Each structure stands twice: as C-alpha cells, then as structure tokens.
Amino acid sequence: MEHTVKAFDNDIGQLRGLISQMGGLAEDAIARAMQALQRTDLQLAAEVRAGDKAIDAIEAEVERLAVRIIALRAPLAVDLREVVAALKIASVVERIGDYAKNIAKRVPMIESEHRIEPVSVLPAMGRMAAEMLHDVLDAFGARDATAALRVSESDSALDDFYDAIFRTLVTYMVENPATISQCAHLLFVAKNLERIGDQATNIAEMVYFAATGAQMPDRDRGGDQN
Amino acid sequence: MEHTVKAFDNDIGQLRGLISQMGGLAEDAIARAMQALQRTDLQLAAEVRAGDKAIDAIEAEVERLAVRIIALRAPLAVDLREVVAALKIASVVERIGDYAKNIAKRVPMIESEHRIEPVSVLPAMGRMAAEMLHDVLDAFGARDATAALRVSESDSALDDFYDAIFRTLVTYMVENPATISQCAHLLFVAKNLERIGDQATNIAEMVYFAATGAQMPDRDRGGDQN
Numbered sequence: 001m002e003h004t005v006k007a008f009d010n011d012i013g014q015l016r017g018l019i020s021q022m023g024g025l026a027e028d029a030i031a032r033a034m035q036a037l038q039r040t041d042l043q044l045a046a047e048v049r050a051g052d053k054a055i056d057a058i059e060a061e062v063e064r065l066a067v068r069i070i071a072l073r074a075p076l077a078v079d080l081r082e083v084v085a086a087l088k089i090a091s092v093v094e095r096i097g098d099y100a101k102n103i104a105k106r107v108p109m110i111e112s113e114h115r116i117e118p119v120s121v122l123p124a125m126g127r128m129a130a131e132m133l134h135d136v137l138d139a140f141g142a143r144d145a146t147a148a149l150r151v152s153e154s155d156s157a158l159d160d161f162y163d164a165i166f167r168t169l170v171t172y173m174v175e176n177p178a179t180i181s182q183c184a185h186l187l188f189v190a191k192n193l194e195r196i197g198d199q200a201t202n203i204a205e206m207v208y209f210a211a212t213g214a215q216m217p218d219r220d221r222g223g224d225q226n
Numbered sequence: 227m228e229h230t231v232k233a234f235d236n237d238i239g240q241l242r243g244l245i246s247q248m249g250g251l252a253e254d255a256i257a258r259a260m261q262a263l264q265r266t267d268l269q270l271a272a273e274v275r276a277g278d279k280a281i282d283a284i285e286a287e288v289e290r291l292a293v294r295i296i297a298l299r300a301p302l303a304v305d306l307r308e309v310v311a312a313l314k315i316a317s318v319v320e321r322i323g324d325y326a327k328n329i330a331k332r333v334p335m336i337e338s339e340h341r342i343e344p345v346s347v348l349p350a351m352g353r354m355a356a357e358m359l360h361d362v363l364d365a366f367g368a369r370d371a372t373a374a375l376r377v378s379e380s381d382s383a384l385d386d387f388y389d390a391i392f393r394t395l396v397t398y399m400v401e402n403p404a405t406i407s408q409c410a411h412l413l414f415v416a417k418n419l420e421r422i423g424d425q426a427t428n429i430a431e432m433v434y435f436a437a438t439g440a441q442m443p444d445r446d447r448g449g450d451q452n
Contacts, residue, residue, distance in 0.1 A: 067310060070296045084293060091317060170407045177400045184396060187410055188417065 008079060011069045015062060015086040016141065022058045022093045023137035025051070027130050029100035030196065034126035036107045037189065038119065045107035048100060055097035062090035078213070085210035089140060092199050092206075096133060099192040099199075106185045116179045118165075118172050118186055122193070125161050129193045132158065132200035140207045148207040151200055152216060158197035165190045234305060237295045241288060241312045242367065248284045248319045249363035251277070253356050255326035256422065260352035262333045263415065264345065271333035274326060281323035288316035304439070311436035315366060318425050318432075322359060325418040325425075332411045342405045344391075344398050344412055348419070351387050355419045358384065358426035366433045374433040377426055378442060384423035391416045 029048050036045035066087040069075065075083060110119070132151055139147035166187065173183045208216040255274050262271035292313040295301065301309060336345070358377055365373035392413065399409045434442040 063310070067296060067306065070293060071300050071306070074297050080293065080297070084289070088317075091314075166410070170410060173399065173406045173410075174403045177403060180399045180406070181396045184392070184399075184410070184413055187413070191414065 008069070008073045008075060011065065011073065012079070012082060012086075015065055015069070015083065018058055018062050018065070019086055019089055019093065020137060020141060022055055022062070022090060022097075023133065025055050025058070026093050026097045026100060027133050027137075029055070029097055030103075030126055030130040030133070030193075033100045033103040033107075034123050036104055037110070038123055040107060040111050040115075042108055042111070045104040048104035052097050052101040055094055059090045059094040062086060066090075081213065082210050085140075085206045088206055089203050092203050093133075093137075096196050096199050099196050103189050103192050106189055109185045110182045112179075112182060116172075116176075116182050116186075118169050118183065121165055121168060122186065122189060125158070125165060125190065125193050128158050128161060129196040129200070132197050133203075136200045136203045136207065139204065140210075143207070143211045145208045145211040148204040148211070149216060152204040152208075155197045155201045158194060162190055162194040234295070234299050234301060237291065237299065238305070238308060238312075241291055241295070241309065244284055244288050244291070245312055245316055245319065246363060246367060248281055248288070248316060248323075249359065251281050251284070252319050252323045252326060253359050253363075255281070255323055256329075256352060256356040256359070256419075259326045259329040259333075260349050262330055263336070264349055266333060266337050266341075268334055268337070271330040274330035278323050278327040281320055285316045285320040288312060292316075307439065308436050311366075311432045314432055315429050318429050319359075319363075322422050322425050325422050329415050329418050332415055335411045336408045338405075338408060342398075342402075342408050342412075344395050344409065347391055347394060348412065348415060351384070351391060351416060351419050354384050354387060355422040355426070358423050359429075362426045362429045362433065365430065366436075369433070369437045371434045371437040374430040374437070375442060378430040378434075381423045381427045384420060388416055388420040 029051060032044060033048045035041065036048060066083050069083050070080070073079075110116070132154060135154075136148060136151040138144075139151060169183050169187050169190070173180045176183075205216045208214075255277060258270060259274045261267065262274060292309050295309050296306070299305075336342070358380060361380075362374060362377040364370075365377060395409050395413050395416070399406045402409075431442045434440075
C-alpha cells in the first residue's frame with residue numbers, strides 16, 4: 001500500500017510539474033505578445049504564435065498522465081479531486097495560451113506609418129493579466145485557497161481597466177476615423193487580456209475547490225460591461 | 227465479462243445522451259441570442275444568459291460520469307479514447323454556450339433609437355455557426371469521421387464571412403462615427419460567431435480521432451484575417 005501511495009505522489013508531482021511548466025510558457029507568451037505589439041515586432045509576434053504548439057503539447061501530456069493515474073491508481077476523494085483539477089487547469093492554461101497567440105496574430109494588423117497612441121495603455125493591462133495567471137498557479141502549487149480567493153477578487157480591477165480602455169479606444173476612433181481598423185484590433189487585444197483574467201479566475205475557483213472540497217464563496221461578479 | 231461490456235455500453239450511451247442534450251441547448255442559445263440581437267429583445271437576451279447555467283450543469287455531470295467510467299470500468303484503447311473525447315467535447319460545447327451568452331450580453335449595449343444597419347448581416351452568420359455545431363454533434367453521434375471532416379472544411383467559409391463583416395463594420399464606423407460604440411459591440415458578436423466555428427472544428431477533430439484513432443489530415447488553416 002505504501003508503495004502505491006508513493007507512486008501516486010510521484011504521479012501527482014509530475015502532473016503539478018507539467019502544469020507549472022505550461023503556466024510559465026503561457027505567462028511568457030502574454031509578456032512577449034504585448035512586447036511585440038508595443039514595438040510592432042513582427043518577428044517576435046511570429047515566435048509567440050509558433051510557441052503556442054509547445055503549450056498544446058504539454059496539455060496533451062497532462063491529459064494522458066491524468067487518465068493513466070485515474071485508470072491505474074483509482075484515486076479516491078481528495079486525490080481524485082486533485083487529478084481532475086489538474087486536468088481542467090491544463091485545459092484553461094491552454095486557452096490562455098490561445099489568447100496570447102491571438103494577440104500576437106494582431107501585431108501585423110496594427111502596423112502603420114503612424115504609431116497610434118492608444119497602444120500605450122495596453123501593456124499595463126497585459127502585466128495585470130499575466131500577474132493574475134502567475135499568482136493563481138502559485139496558489140495551485142501551494143494548495144493555497146486563500147491566495148486563490150485573492151486572485152479571484154482582483155479580477156474586478158482588470159474588468160474596470162478593460163472598460164476604461166474600451167471607452168478610450170471608442171473615443172479615439174470617433175476623433176481619428178482613419179485609425180478605426182487598427183483600433184478595432186486593439187479592442188480585441190484588450191478583450192483577450194480581459195478574458196485571460198476570467199480564465200485565471202476560473203483556475204482560482206478550481207484551486208479553491210481542490211484544496212477545500214467546497215465551492216468558492218460567490219463574489220459579486222461584476223464582469224466587464226463592454 | 228459480458229455484464230461488464232453491457233454496463234460500459236450503458237455508461238457510454240448515457241455520456242452521448244448528455245452531450246447531445248448540451249449540444250441542443252447550445253445550438254438553441256446561439257439561435258435565440260441572434261434573435262434577441264436582431265429584435266433588441268432584452269427579455270430574450272436575459273433568458274439566454276440565465277440558460278447558460280443549464281449547459282454548465284450538464285458539463286459537470288459529463289465530467290463526473292466520465293471519471294466514474296474510467297475509474298470503475300478501466301476501459302482500454304478505443305473505449306478509453308471515446309470517454310476522453312466525450313469529456314473534451316463537453317468542455318468545448320460549454321465554451322460555445324459561453325459565446326452565445328456573450329452575444330446575449332451585448333444586446334442591451336447596441337440598443338438605440340436608430341437601428342444600425344449592419345445588424346442585418348449577422349443572423350446569416352449565426353445560422354452558419356449553429357449549423358456547424360449541429361452537424362459536428364451529428365457526426366459525433368454517428369461516429370462519422372467523413373462528416374466530421376466536412377464540418378472542418380466548412381470553417382473557412384465562416385472565416386470568410388467574418389472577414390467580410392469586419393470590413394463592412396469598419397467602413398460603416400468610418401462613415402457613421404456616432405455608431406462606433408455600437409458597431410464595436412457588433413464586431414465582438416461577429417468574433418464570437420467565428421470562434422464558435424473554430425470550436426466546432428475542434429470538436430470535428432476530436433470526433434475524427436475518436437472514430438479513426440488518427441489525427442485529422444491537416445487542412446489549409448486559413449483562419450480569419452481580422
């Protein structure tokens with residue numbers, strides 16, 4: 001029996017390692033996509049797009065390992081909850097990687113002779129979103145329900161940020177009709193960052209549940225208005 | 227042994243039933259969200275938003291059932307592939323439900339005294355996206371790899387539709403700056419529909435893999451340009 005417990009602990013440790021690796025890649029992808037946007041660096045944007053395959057590959061590995069653990073070790077209660085949480089978190093991190101890739105895809109579309117000014121408001125929002133992802137994966141690693149709750153609470157600040165950027169961009173479009181197409185792409189970038197925050201919140205809820213067995217208390221889900 | 231095989235078949239049948247039920251709800255949610263948008267029907271939009279909880283609940287049920295099947299029946303090869311496919315498809319259908327909910331959320335934001343004309347181009351795109359979802363779930367039900375491949379191929383038509391709508395909306399914004407904010411919401415609606423097509427394509431790839439054990443041949447993934 002001790003042998004089995006040890007084997008399970010090893011398996012779970014491997015799962016956690018894969019998720020932490022995926023999370024690091026996704027965090028990096030967000031930062032690099034925002035940098036590419038900021039500098040209109042097409043080469044860097046292409047790298048971010050290509051790099052998403054590595055995140056997808058780790059997700060597939062998490063899936064194989066989780067299914068194998070459930071089938072071979074038949075874990076119960078807390079342990080099963082943890083394996084299922086890992087499986088779901090991997091799928092959410094993969095989605096976050098897709099959002100970063102989508103941001104990178106827009107870099108060639110905002111290229112122009114004249115740098116449009118609203119680009120400058122986006123990096124701070126990108127840092128906020130990447131930080132939420134970082135913090136929630138730390139909470140997962142430490143099985144820290146309180147830290148997970150904090151991440152979930154910070155999402156409303158990101159939503160407010162998004163709403164402000166939405167208004168800024170619309171105003172800018174009204175005043176500079178020639179930039180409407182580029183600003184529309186920036187709207188999508190802001191929306192992708194806002195969605196990354198939502199996904200980090202989803203992970204926070206999974207971490208909370210895996211750690212406590214209870215649903216996270218309902219916060220006032222304001223959500224973005226735009 | 228025969229007893230076990232029969233029990234497994236029952237379990238799988240139940241999984242398939244749940245996914246077909248989820249798919250029906252999601253398809254309905256897309257149609258009703260587009261109707262609400264078209265008529266600026268706030269009541270209907272609120273119903274679509276509230277209805278998303280039912281889709282989420284079925285996804286949770288699929289997850290519990292799939293984990294139980296893997297743990298109790300320890301299915302091998304083809305059977306395991308099918309259970310894992312069901313689990314992943316449920317998660318994708320849940321995302322599609324979220325896109326429909328997001329469209330419904332935008333209905334109050336496009337309300338105005340003057341109906342803006344580009345709204346009229348969206349329902350046809352909505353029907354195309356809902357049809358892809360319908361067809362891919364039929365393919366899943368029939369384990370029909372060829373039908374799945376057809377759905378995947380139809381995604382480029384939806385991407386082209388999206389690109390055309392993006393250009394139409396940007397042109398309309400340039401000519402009618404007073405409608406920029408509303409048109410921005412319509413851009414997001416079109417993007418949500420385009421994403422529904424991407425997710426239907428993801429399901430098509432899973433159906434193909436579950437049915438054949440091989441990856442779907444790479445099609446030319448044009449993807450939307452905007």
